[in-house]
Amino acid sequence: xxxxxxxxxxxxxxxxxxxxxxxxxxxxxxxxxxxxxxxxxxxxxxxxxxxxxxxxxxxxxxxxxxxxxxxxxxxxxxxxxxxxxxxxxxxxxxxxxxxxxxxxxxxxxxxxxxxxxxxxxxxxxxxxxxxxxxxxxxxxxxxxxxxxxxxxxxxxxxxxxxxxxxxxxxxxxxxxxxxxxxxxxxxxxxxxxxxxxxxxxxxxxxxxxxxxxxxxxxxxxxxxxxxxxxxxxxxxxxxxxxxxxxxxxxxxxxxxxxxxxxxxxxxxxxxxxxxxxxxxxxxxxxxxxxxxxxxxxxxxxxxxxxxxxxxxxxxxxxxxxxxxxxxxxxxxxxxxxxx
Ligand code: 5GP
Ligand code: MN
Numbered sequence: 001x002x003x004x005x006x007x008x009x010x011x012x013x014x015x016x017x018x019x020x021x022x023x024x025x026x027x028x029x030x031x032x033x034x035x036x037x038x039x040x041x042x043x044x045x046x047x048x049x050x051x052x053x054x055x056x057x058x059x060x061x062x063x064x065x066x067x068x069x070x071x072x073x074x075x076x077x078x079x080x081x082x083x084x085x086x087x088x089x090x091x092x093x094x095x096x097x098x099x100x101x102x103x104x105x106x107x108x109x110x111x112x113x114x115x116x117x118x119x120x121x122x123x124x125x126x127x128x129x130x131x132x133x134x135x136x137x138x139x140x141x142x143x144x145x146x147x148x149x150x151x152x153x154x155x156x157x158x159x160x161x162x163x164x165x166x167x168x169x170x171x172x173x174x175x176x177x178x179x180x181x182x183x184x185x186x187x188x189x190x191x192x193x194x195x196x197x198x199x200x201x202x203x204x205x206x207x208x209x210x211x212x213x214x215x216x217x218x219x220x221x222x223x224x225x226x227x228x229x230x231x232x233x234x235x236x237x238x239x240x241x242x243x244x245x246x247x248x249x250x251x252x253x254x255x256x257x258x259x260x261x262x263x264x265x266x267x268x269x270x271x272x273x274x275x276x277x278x279x280x281x282x283x284x285x286x287x288x289x290x291x292x293x294x295x296x297x298x299x300x301x302x303x304x305x306x307x308x309x310x311x312x313x314x315x316x317x318x319x320x321x322x323x324x325x326x327x328x329x330x331x332x333x334x335x336x337x338x339x
Pocket of ligand 1: 034103107127145215252286287288304305306307312313314315
C-alpha cells in the first residue's frame with residue numbers, strides 16, 4: 001500500500017472493507033454530495049462512480065447533484081459532468097446511497113429524499129462532524145480532500161486510475177487545498193497529486209478552467225468585494241460582503257461567488273477572513289477562513305454551520321449584512337482575542 005502520511009491503516013482497512021461490502025450487497029447505487037458543490041464534492045463523487053463501474057461493471061451507479069442549481073461554471077469542464085442528475089422527486093429507491101464530502105445530512109438539500117429512501121447509507125467524508133448520519137461510513141478529518149480518500153480507495157481495490165478519474169481527483173485535491181497553499185496541503189496531498197499526474201491528470205488544463213476562466217461579470221463583482229474589504233482587531237480580522245443587488249448590477253452568477261472569500265484572506269496580517277453574502281432566498285451565507293492556528297469552525301458551529309478549522313461556513317436567517325455582522329463579529333473578535 002503506497003502512502004506517505006502516518007494515517008491509521010487499520011481504520012482505513014475497516015472503512016474501505018465496509019464500503020466494499022455495502023457496494024457488493026447493492027444492485028443500484030446512488031452517489032451524492034453537498035449543495036453549492038465544489039471541486040472536491042463533484043470530483044470525488046464522479047471519480048468514485050467511475051471506480052465502482054470499473055470494478056463492478058454490473059452495478060447501476062447514478063451520480064446526483066444536491067439540487068436543481070446549475071453546476072458552477074468553473075467546474076463544467078469536468079469529465080463525466082453531464083452524467084450528474086438532478087434529484088427530481090420521482091427516483092426509485094437505490095439499494096445504497098454513498099454520501100461523499102458531506103458532514104451533515106441537511107447539506108444534501110433535495111437529494112436528501114433519495115438518501116432517505118435508500119436501503120443503506122454509507123458516508124465517505126473528511127469533515128469533523130458532531131452530527132453523524134447514515135448507517136455506516138468512513139470519515140478521516142486529516143485527509144486534505146475527499147478526493148485523496150477516493151484515490152486511496154481505488155488503490156486499495158486495485159482499480160487502475162484512468163485519465164478522466166485522475167483529472168477529477170486532481171481537481172478535488174487542488175481546489176480543497178487552495179492550489180496546494182492551505183494548511184491542509186500535507187505530504188499526503190502532494191503524494192496524491194504526484195500519483196494523479198502520473199496517471200494522466202493535466203494540472204495546467206485544470207487550473208486554466210478553474211482559476212483562469214472567470215467571466216468578466218464575475219471579475220466586476222470581485223472588484224466590488226475587494227473595494228469593500230475592511231479590517232478589525234488591529235487587522236487580525238478581514239471582512240467584506242456582497243449584496244444580492246451586486247449580482248444583478250454586475251450580471252455575475254451566484255454559482256461563481258464561491259471563491260470570493262479567497263480575495264479577503266489575501267490581506268497581510270489578517271488571521272481570519274469573513275465574507276458575508278446575501279442570497280436570493282433572503283438569507284445571509286457566511287464563509288470563514290483561518291490563515292493560521294485559529295479554528296473558525298467553532299464560530300461557524302456556534303452559528304449553526306460547520307466545516308474545518310481553516311475553512312468553515314454557515315447560513316443565517318438575517319435580513320441585512322449589518323444584522324448578520326452583529327451576530328458574527330463578536331464571535332470572531334472573541335476567537336482572535338482568545339488566540
Ligand atoms: P465554504 O465556505 O467554502 O462554503 O465551506 C467551507 C467548509 O465548511 C467546507 O468544508 C464546507 O463543507 C463547510 N461548510 C460550509 N457551510 C456549512 C454549513 O452550513 N454547515 C456545515 N456543517 N458545514 C459547512
Ligand atoms: Mn472537501
